[in-house]
Amino acid sequence: MAASCAALLALCVSLPPLLLVVWKRWRRGRAARHVLVVVLGDVGRSPRMQYHALSLAKRGFSVSLLGFCNSKPHDELLQNDRIQIVSLTELQRLAVGPQIFQYGVKVVFQAAHLLWKLMWREPAAYIFLQNPPGLPAIAVCWFVGCLCGSKLVIDWHNYGYSIMGLVHGPSHLLVLLAKWYEKLCGRLSHLNLCVTNAMREDLAENWGIRAVTVHDRPASFFKETPLPRQHQLFMKLGHTYPAFRARTEPSDPGVERSAFTERAVQSGLVTRFGGRPALLVSSTSWTEDEDFSILLGALEKFEQLVLEGARLPSLVCVITGKGPLKEFYSRLISQKHFRHIQVCTPWLEAEDYPLLLGSADLGVCLHKSSSGLDLPMKVVDMFGCCLPVCAVRFRCLHELVKHEENGLVFTDMEELAAQLQMLFTNFPDPSGKLNQFRRNLHESEQLGWDESWKRTVLPLIVDT
Structure with missing residues (x-):
């Protein structure tokens, strides 16, 4: 009896430490193949963290991606069984109290909320x-x-x-x-x-x-868009944005036409429309660190050159993105009454954005960097699509944009306007600078x- 009691006592004493060891080993084994990816911002507008999650998942890790779900991430991420998106709640700024108090409340809420979410993973x-x-x-x-x-x-x-x-x-x-x-x-x-x-x-x-x-x-989905897929995209966008619609209807009912391409319905053959406008894309966050007035002023100068008879094409300028200054600049654009330039500011689906870059003739980047130490992801995406770029100069831009090799660097409105004139004169010119930059991007094998x-x-x- 005494032996049985002693054995029972020994079991009771040793069981908790044994269970703790087993639990720790189980936990360590589980943790070894799981990664938390945290963005205290919009997941859909955080491509680099999406790419981290995809690369981790590809190497066998399970991934919990935490962030605000304000815009749709890439389909590749949504369809990956190893990646779970965990939505965080964003506290909007309070309307009462001094600014520092409002900010303090937001920080405390975000800290408590993030801690809660992380501890339950x-x-x-x-x-x-x-x-x-x-x-x-x-x-x-x-x-x-x-x-x-x-x-x-x-x-x-x-x-x-x-x-x-x-x-x-x-x-x-x-x-x-x-x-x-x-x-x-x-x-x-x-x-x-x-x-x-x-x-x-x-x-x-x-x-x-x-x-x-x-x-x-660039992720794998940033690449040149095949001509038939370009036509599909232009026709789709044309339902909402007039800039993508054909200027004139084709006389042949067997031809389907966008502003840039036409498709023979019977054969399915897609060709670029003769006399098409040039397609310029600028992706912007519409914030103070991106001076949109530089692009707007360059477009005004471009319009004036066309009116004066320069050998320049009409221009479709697509400016994508969201941000606090979008409405302000949209009003300025509407007041310009351009005759040879059409500007539209869509918010594209995640899958359509790479297709647009892969269909464009030139990209413009206005990112300056608040620290001067980061590089614009939008240019990386453009280069993935072999799209030449004009980018505003700042401290470390040379790590990405090589002037006169894969694009051009400018400092002000006048310089950008001169670059647009040079690149688009006699457009589309297969021997011009624009196509030379594109060939260089092809050959760089990024x-x-x-x-x-x-x-x-x-x-x-x-x-x-």
Whole structure:
């Protein structure tokens, strides 16, 4: 009897530690193949974090992607069984109290909400976090990592405080607090990635943070669009946007025509329409760091040149994106009454955007960078589609745009206007600069995102 009691007592004493060991081993095994990807912003407008999720899933990880679900992500991500999108709630700015109080309430709410969402996820080996926005996400993700044994990976796209400085000024209290927080908490990560060599050097010299440069690369769906698919896209967009519709109806009822292409209904053969307009695309976030007035002024000069008899085509200018200044500039556009330029500002479905870039003749990028250390993802996408670019100059743009090789760099409205005139004179000219840039992009044989990720990021997380 005594022996039985002793055995029972020994079992009771040893069982909890044994269960704890078993639970930890089960948890570690589960966590090893699970990754949390966190965006304290719109998932649909965070392509780089979508690409991280897809590359992780392709290597056998299960992925929980947390962020705001304001716009639709790419179908490839939605259809992947290894990726679960977890919606975060976005608190809108309060209408009462001083600005710093409103901001404080928002930060506290986001911190508590993100902590709750993360703690209810299954164990993860890594937490991949986009910065910015990093307040309060860096501290929350670090804390969860400490509790759950997850390693924090910060992907530095820019500095959050520098973006806040565009609105409040560099010496504002909120900006100074954000900089202090970002610099302090940024050192808590296990691994740091960044988008340019210039940012890597700045993180090392001024922040004491060692990072690995992972340049943005185009995803596989950014490529030149076949002519039949271009026609389908133009016809689809033409239902909503007049700029894509044919200027004149074809006399032959067996021909279907858009502003750029025509299709023989019986044979299905698609050809480019003679005398077609040039298609220019600019993807913008309609914010202070993208001076849209530069493009608008260049278009005015282009219109004047056409009226004066220059050998230039009519122009369809498509400006995609969402942002706070969109309505303001849309009103300015409507007041111009262009005769040879049509401007439309659609918000495209995720699947249509790559098709549009792959169908365009020229891209224009107005991104300047609040820190001068990040590169525009929109240019990466354009280059994936072999689309030449005119981009506004800033500090580290040379890491992406090679002037006179894959595009042109400008500093002001006059320079952009001169570049548009040069590129579109005698359009479409197979021997012109525009086609030379396109050939150079063809021959450059760029690495795609996934192949680049496999070479740079995968070894970092496999070896740790």
